[in-house]
């Protein structure tokens with residue numbers, strides 16, 4: 001019997017990212033290889049300065065690695081000029097940030113539609129309303145961010161990340177600014193996105209409870225992969241983090 005495996009949505013091959021002068025380099029990433037498949041959620045954890053943000057930024061095409069390859073949907077980002085890279089990010093990648101990054105003067109539906117406007121696509125009203133309904137905010141379409149709770153703002157940000165139907169969503173501490181109830185709602189939304197819509201999610205977090213919603217946790221230390229856990233639990237994650245921080 002032939003086994004059908006879909007190619008990974010994101011492939012990282014021997015990524016390095018070095019900052020600073022040649023005589024005093026900082027190796028933020030030092031040879032990271034990872035495959036991220038559709039319908040899977042990967043949490044990235046590690047001590048402060050271990051390279052998590054650098055990894056996320058390189059994987060999402062927001063920063064260029066010093067060496068190594070990033071492939072998204074089989075396309076090698078290093079082969080793209082800035083215009084093509086911007087287009088690929090716009091069409092295939094969604095972003096969710098700790099600080100929501102909504103535009104305060106725009107309503108929830110305008111914020112959610114923004115990636116389509118930037119792509120010079122006229123958003124259909126039904127498409128935007130569906131995106132807001134999918135995050136439980138159908139009745140908040142005309143509210144501005146100041147009129148929404150933190151959890152609701154983050155859900156608008158998730159609707160915005162999904163409006164272009166990206167293959168992969170990169171989330172940087174998506175629950176970092178939320179109370180635990182709103183945080184749980186956001187995590188449950190991301191879980192549904194992975195299970196029901198088969199998106200790939202990559203999430204940087206410091207929170208073992210948030211990471212336990214993922215299918216696996218990849219640990220970084222000093223810019224290298226320092227192991228991973230499948231079917232993670234908050235307790236096992238916290239134990240591993242304590243080990244990594246102790247050394």
Ligand SMILES: Nc1ncnc2c1ncn2[C@@H]1O[C@H](COP(=O)(O)OP(=O)(O)OP(=O)(O)O)[C@@H](O)[C@H]1O
Nearest residue numbers: 019020026028046047048049050051052053054055
């Ligand atoms: N623009 C930069 N210039 C110089 N050094 C940098 C730059 N960005 C990151 N670094 C260094 O690279 C290393 C990795 O940083 P990174 O922000 O990826 O870590 P992190 O794991 O996300 O940390 P934290 O958990 O504290 O956010 C750190 O030593 C950091 O000081």
